[in-house]
Amino acid sequence: MTGEFIKLPEASKAEKPREKIDSVLSFSPRTKQYKVIRILTRQICDPISGRKEYEDKVAEIHTLGTRSWRRVESATFMLYGIKFPTYLNGAVNWFRPKFQKADSIISFDVFNEQFQLMPAPPYKYNSHDGEDKDLISMGVLNGHLFICDASEFGHIRIWVMKKYGVPKSWTKVFSIDTENEQRWPQGLYHPLRKFKNGAVLMYHARNCLLYYDPTRKEHKYFKVRGSESNFEVAVCIPSFSSIKDAVMGDNVEVLNVKSRCAKFELREEVKPLFLMEEISELASDFYSSSEESC
Incomplete structure (x- = not known):
């Protein structure tokens, strides 16, 4: 919202040929440091x-505010692609x-920069063969870690730790x-919010929202009209805090997408304004050509 950004240090020559990189931003409440894993x-x-x-x-x-990456010692089985990265209680899961x-x-x-392994809920593991394993999501629901299992056809089960x-403590x-x-719709579900009346709001991978009331056993289906490409819904709390307050040390320059001089703004910096003008021009040309062709 503030338009601020920083550039992370580049990888060394030995790391550049690597084919895949999974990353996630995290925070340590004890040291007030932001870290990228x-x-x-x-x-x-x-x-x-x-x-x-x-x-x-x-x-x-x-660690934001430094100029380098550090190797983290961990067991081989811990090193796995980051799927459904979830921050909770000073840890990334x-x-x-x-x-x-x-x-x-x-x-x-x-804080300790250590990995550990936690078991998932006690659901039926034999139903996760093939593509069914892609129908399980994880996140935070009302302050608790959750697992949403839709791998069994016709059933959706939500567990919280x-x-x-x-x-x-998995419950x-x-x-459903x-x-x-x-x-x-069948497929992957991602719960977003549980309400006081016991209802839950979920996002579905087919670009829709679904509200379910277990008491009445009723659901409402919301489709975002006009959306042709895939999108993802996430719970977000807006903030006007500056990155300068989050990055410790003087080793990082905080940049801004906006011009440092208001009198000389680039075209890209006012793109929304020009975009609306271009849409109006295109619409005008379209209707004019349509009338002539008719």
Whole structure:
């Protein structure tokens, strides 16, 4: 909202050839530091056959206000692509399907910079074969870590961890039967908010919102009209805080997308204004050409 941004330090020459980078922003309440965690994955291939032999995974961390990345020591099984990155209680969590015959959650303590493994809820693991594993989402619902399981056809189950870090505190708060209901799209669901009346608002991967009231067993289906491309819905709290207050140290320059001199603004900096003018011109030309063709 403020238009401020900073540039992260570039990777070293040894890191540039890596083929995949997963990253997530985190925060340590104890030190008031923001940190970026990234997992770099490089495929190691046989030089003769060209076949992939294994994947080399490295976890690194960057503290905003410094000029470098640091290697994070961790066990190999912790290094996994960041899926559904979720920040809660000073830790970043992401979902790892089917680790050692069961789904699991990887948690990274931002202050101690250590990984740990937490078990997922006790749902049926045998239903997560094939593409079904892509129908499980994770996030924060009303201050609790949640897992939403839609892998079984006609059923949506939502679990919450009532005490963070305590596996036994996993509690199933929703069990929705959609098999005999109309207009319930199948696929991945992501709960956004649980209301005082017990209802829940969920985002569906097919670009729609769905409101479900378990007491009345009624649901309302909301489609965003005019949206042709895929989009994602997330809970956001706007803030006018400056990045200058978040970045510690004098090693980082805080930049701004807006011109430093208000009298000499670039065309890109007032793009919305020019965009509206261009739309008006295009519309005018279209209707004029249409009338002439008729």
